[in-house]
Amino acid sequence: MTAIQAPGSRPARGGLRRRLIAAGPYLLLAPGLLWLLVFFIWPTVQMFIMSISSGSLDTGFRLTGSTAAYLTALTKFSRQFGNSLVYGGAATVLDFLIGFPVAYTVAFRGGRYKNLLLFLVIAPFFTSFLIRTISWKTLLDGPFLGFLRDTLHVLPADASVTGTPVAVIAGLTYNFLPFMILPLYVALEKIDFRLIEAANDLYASRWGAFRHVTFPLALPGVFAGSILTFIPALGDYVNATLLGNQQTQMIGNVIQGRFLQLNDYPVAAALSFILMAAILVAVSLYAKFLGTEQLTG
Amino acid sequence: MTAAPRTPSAPAGLTRRRFLQGSALVGFSAFLAACTAAGESQGPASIGIPTPPPESLGPSAAPTPLPSPTGPLQFANWEAYIDQTTAADAKTGVLPAGSSPTIENFKKKYNVDVNYVEKINDNEEFYALIQPALSTGLSSGWDLIVMTDWMAGRLISKGWIEKIDQSTVPNCVANLRDPLRNQPWDAGNDYHYPWQSGMTGIGYDSTALKHAGKSAPKSLADLYALPANKITFLTESRDTFGLGLLKLGKTADPATTTDADLQAVHDDLRPLVDGGARFTGNDYLQDFASAKVWAAMVWSGDLASSADASQIFVFPAEGTMVWTDNMMIPKGATHMYTAELMMNYVYDPNVAAQIENYVYYVCPVKGAEDIIKALNASSPLDDYHLGLLFPTPDVVAKQHNFQFLPDELDAKLKELYLDLAGQ
Numbered sequence: 001m002t003a004i005q006a007p008g009s010r011p012a013r014g015g016l017r018r019r020l021i022a023a024g025p026y027l028l029l030a031p032g033l034l035w036l037l038v039f040f041i042w043p044t045v046q047m048f049i050m051s052i053s054s055g056s057l058d059t060g061f062r063l064t065g066s067t068a069a070y071l072t073a074l075t076k077f078s079r080q081f082g083n084s085l086v087y088g089g090a091a092t093v094l095d096f097l098i099g100f101p102v103a104y105t106v107a108f109r110g111g112r113y114k115n116l117l118l119f120l121v122i123a124p125f126f127t128s129f130l131i132r133t134i135s136w137k138t139l140l141d142g143p144f145l146g147f148l149r150d151t152l153h154v155l156p157a158d159a160s161v162t163g164t165p166v167a168v169i170a171g172l173t174y175n176f177l178p179f180m181i182l183p184l185y186v187a188l189e190k191i192d193f194r195l196i197e198a199a200n201d202l203y204a205s206r207w208g209a210f211r212h213v214t215f216p217l218a219l220p221g222v223f224a225g226s227i228l229t230f231i232p233a234l235g236d237y238v239n240a241t242l243l244g245n246q247q248t249q250m251i252g253n254v255i256q257g258r259f260l261q262l263n264d265y266p267v268a269a270a271l272s273f274i275l276m277a278a279i280l281v282a283v284s285l286y287a288k289f290l291g292t293e294q295l296t297g
Numbered sequence: 298m299t300a301a302p303r304t305p306s307a308p309a310g311l312t313r314r315r316f317l318q319g320s321a322l323v324g325f326s327a328f329l330a331a332c333t334a335a336g337e338s339q340g341p342a343s344i345g346i347p348t349p350p351p352e353s354l355g356p357s358a359a360p361t362p363l364p365s366p367t368g369p370l371q372f373a374n375w376e377a378y379i380d381q382t383t384a385a386d387a388k389t390g391v392l393p394a395g396s397s398p399t400i401e402n403f404k405k406k407y408n409v410d411v412n413y414v415e416k417i418n419d420n421e422e423f424y425a426l427i428q429p430a431l432s433t434g435l436s437s438g439w440d441l442i443v444m445t446d447w448m449a450g451r452l453i454s455k456g457w458i459e460k461i462d463q464s465t466v467p468n469c470v471a472n473l474r475d476p477l478r479n480q481p482w483d484a485g486n487d488y489h490y491p492w493q494s495g496m497t498g499i500g501y502d503s504t505a506l507k508h509a510g511k512s513a514p515k516s517l518a519d520l521y522a523l524p525a526n527k528i529t530f531l532t533e534s535r536d537t538f539g540l541g542l543l544k545l546g547k548t549a550d551p552a553t554t555t556d557a558d559l560q561a562v563h564d565d566l567r568p569l570v571d572g573g574a575r576f577t578g579n580d581y582l583q584d585f586a587s588a589k590v591w592a593a594m595v596w597s598g599d600l601a602s603s604a605d606a607s608q609i610f611v612f613p614a615e616g617t618m619v620w621t622d623n624m625m626i627p628k629g630a631t632h633m634y635t636a637e638l639m640m641n642y643v644y645d646p647n648v649a650a651q652i653e654n655y656v657y658y659v660c661p662v663k664g665a666e667d668i669i670k671a672l673n674a675s676s677p678l679d680d681y682h683l684g685l686l687f688p689t690p691d692v693v694a695k696q697h698n699f700q701f702l703p704d705e706l707d708a709k710l711k712e713l714y715l716d717l718a719g720q
Contacts (some may be wrong), residue, residue: 057428082720134583141589150508157509157526162589163573245526246570249719257720260425262711 044276061265064136069266073274077254084251084275087165088234091172095180096222098173103184103221107191121181129175133242136171137162140243163245167220171239179228187221190213223290231279251275345551345703347454348483349488351585364634369410371632372400372441372639373423375414375622376579377599379495380655399652403642409635418578420448427627431457436629440522441636443492447535447700449623450482458488459626465637466490468644474664477621482701490640493598493658496688496696497536497618500581500595504607505588514592516614517544521565524571527591529584532576534714536618538562539699540594543615549699556709563713570717583668597685610685616695621661657685 041098051069055061106117124132139160149155161167199209237252251271259268379397389392392401399449400413412567418494423444427437432455444452444561452458463470469490477491499520501513505527514520517540520528530537541562547554566574582599584590597617600608624643626636642648643662650668654659660666669686670678684692702710 057432125593138587141587146588158527160526160589163526163575177502245573245575246717246719247573257715257718261421261720262715263425263428 032293047269047272051273053266054232057265066266069270070274072267073270077251077271080251080254082163083240083248084234086179087169087172087240087248087250088230088236090169091176092180092226092230094169094173095177096226099177099180099184099223101199103181103188106181107185107188118182118185121178130238130242131178133175133238136167136174137242140167140170162233162243163248165244165248166244168239168248168250171243172233172236175236175239176229176233179232180225181230183224184218184221187218187224191217201259221288223286227283227286231283234279235275304394310629322489327490327652336355345523345707346701347450348481349453349483350456366407366409366635366638367632368411368635369632370415370441370635371439371630371641372411372494372636373439374413374443375417376582378415378443378622378658379657380652399643399648402648403445403639406642407635407638409708411639417443418580418647420445422532422578424448424452431455431628434629436631439627440630440632441639442627443624445533445620445700446480446482446698447702449482449489449625452625452627452700453483453488457628459628459630459633460487461490461626461640464635466644468641472644472646472649474663476662477661489625490644491621491661492624492643493653493656494619494621494661495658496597496612496692497531497533497620498597499539499592499593499611499613500585500600500608501592501611502585502588502605502618504578505624507590509591509593509682511642513609515611517541518615520592520594520613521569523592525569525574527588528569529575529577529593530566531581531594532578532718534710535699535702537566537594538710539618539697540613540615541566542699543613543697545593548699549616549618551702551706553698554699554702554706559706559709559713563717566717570719571575576714576718584594597659601657601682601685602655609681612684612692612695616697617692619696619698620700653686657682659686659688 049063050061052063052065052067053061054064054066054068090238102121106114106121110117145155145159145161149157149159161170195213195217196209199213200206206210234250235252237250237256240248240250255268255271255275258264258271327710380397380399382392382394382398382401384394386392386398390489392398393617397413403409422511423442427439427442430437431452461469463486469486471489473486477494478486480486480489483489499514499517502614503513506513509524509527511523512519514523521544538559542549542554542558545558545561545565547561549559577593579599581593581595582588582603585600585603586605600610624640626633630636643652646662646664646668649660649662649665650672652656652668653665654672660669666687678686688696
């Protein structure tokens with residue numbers, strides 16, 4: 001009997017181990033999943049519940065399943081949604097145009113100064129985001145503009161850069177530039193230079209080699225960089241607050257105003273939800289367009 | 298130009314005075330208690346004046362035997378609202394640069410640390426910061442805050458403010474100016490004592506206006522006529538819309554103003570906002586410092602206390618908004634006793650005069666007037682500064698209080714303001 005039982009019990013022990021091994025990846029994922037559950041999924045659910053609630057801060061919000069907040073969010077703020085898309089998009093494109101040559105130079109021509117150059121890209125970030133943005137206020141309306149306006153009189157007396165879309169886009173471009181440069185650098189730095197040499201050997205012009213070899217290989221960096229720039233730029237409200245005027249408010253400003261001034265939590269939640277959904281759709285379209293296999297590099 | 302002596306008054310004189318006051322006060326406070334009880338019934342609740350919560354009848358907090366000051370006292374206030382060490386003082390090394398003599402003297406006197414932060418830029422903005430904690434019964438992290446009447450009334454009516462132990466604040470009880478007593482939202486001063494009163498009017502940068510060939514605004518109509526991208530209004534929508542009503546020749550009175558009146562102000566402001574006019578909190582001071590604005594709606598004392606003499610406050614011809622900012626101790630404050638000591642300290646007329654002589658607001662403390670004048674004996678104040686400290690009768694006649702709005706009007710105001718603000 002024991003002889004029969006023994007083989008029976010051994011598979012049981014082995015089964016446990018097998019199950020443990022099989023569960024291994026999930027166990028390893030558990031801390032991350034728990035983190036996501038507590039700090040992402042649960043707040044998102046709560047935000048959704050808030051977006052379909054009604055009431056006021058004083059009387060409390062009750063879940064009523066009302067879609068009024070979504071109706072308000074979608075109909076009243078087209079200008080601010082538009083501003084966000086245009087400013088965020090413009091900042092991303094500008095960051096790419098400025099960032100790509102920088103990343104290319106650091107990766108291929110940086111030589112022993114690579115680390116120093118990368119440090120210089122990040123160095124401004126040792127200063128607070130707010131201080132940097134406020135400094136831009138001074139820079140944009142600073143002595144140079146004052147000289148042109150008040151001394152040379154080549155600009156009208158009320159000329160000013162701050163308080164215009166240009167200032168907001170400039171601020172966004174500046175603040176998110178490293179988020180573009182660093183992923184681009186990583187992608188470019190990884191490129192096997194022999195591939196470019198091979199292209200040259202096969203009579204590709206320098207431009208042809210760049211177009212057919214370097215740039216396609218850098219696409220994962222372009223994707224990561226533009227996502228990392230566009231998403232935070234889209235939701236940013238600090239640049240519009242400090243550098244813009246009431247006409248250049250972005251959707252982040254609306255959410256802030258609804259949430260903190262009007263205490264209209266349902267509309268603020270609905271706006272956040274719409275923004276999240278819009279970003280999700282945009283990113284998946286973008287990923288499809290660039291090809292998902294590119295993302296893993 | 299007034300070269301006001303900003304050195305702190307001699308501590309020796311201070312203590313003697315305080316001693317004399319203290320002894321005179323004991324009887325007076327009893328008299329006052331009787332007064333406030335009589336004044337309790339006046340409270341026209343119809344125009345949205347909140348009232349304090351019903352007294353909880355439970356045993357009052359056990360009297361702590363002779364508490365000692367604890368710190369650091371977390372004190373949130375508005376910008377340009379306390380005396381600052383002058384460059385000369387800082388050079389002698391008596392006080393660190395950027396510090397406030399009043400705060401430094403308080404620290405020395407009570408041997409307690411104070412964290413004085415210029416954290417308040419706008420009532421609603423600060424409310425949004427402390428509301429989440431206070432509404433769930435948690436500490437806001439502040440021991441002493443300074444809010445305008447309507448917001449003070451709201452906080453008190455929600456039961457979020459600690460009751461002041463009047464025996465700790467004899468100076469306040471004795472020296473609060475009479476017109477500021479018996480506020481319907483806290484008749485007995487159980488929860489608040491005023492920090493400063495002031496007015497909302499027009500501020501301008503005379504240098505920038507001269508450069509641009511514009512004349513200085515004397516009225517709200519003049520302000521509205523300046524290039525829109527060079528003027529700012531206040532995020533404090535009661536001020537902006539209140540003055541907006543006066544500009545249109547309407548009265549700014551919570552009892553008679555209608556939604557249509559507010560809509561008219563909104564429509565009047567719309568083209569300016571479309572032309573680039575902005576809304577700011579107390580941070581308009583930075584815009585003035587960087588010459589980004591030519592003129593703006595501002596609060597009365599701020600520009601006078603800035604170092605730049607070309608920044609000037611003017612009482613608009615149409616009238617001003619009047620208000621008082623009040624010290625309060627939020628529920629859950631960890632250093633409540635120290636906060637009360639601070640209230641009491643700044644109600645010493647000598648201390649009040651020293652603050653006033655720097656901030657140029659209207660002092661709520663009896664007896665400070667003469668000391669302010671004495672402080673400037675060597676170079677008497679000009680009419681401009683005197684007018685800020687002691688508003689003339691014709692200024693007072695045109696003051697409007699547009700603060701305690703009924704709920705519907707308040708909702709309409711918020712909606713119209715946010716629409717203008719692009720939010």
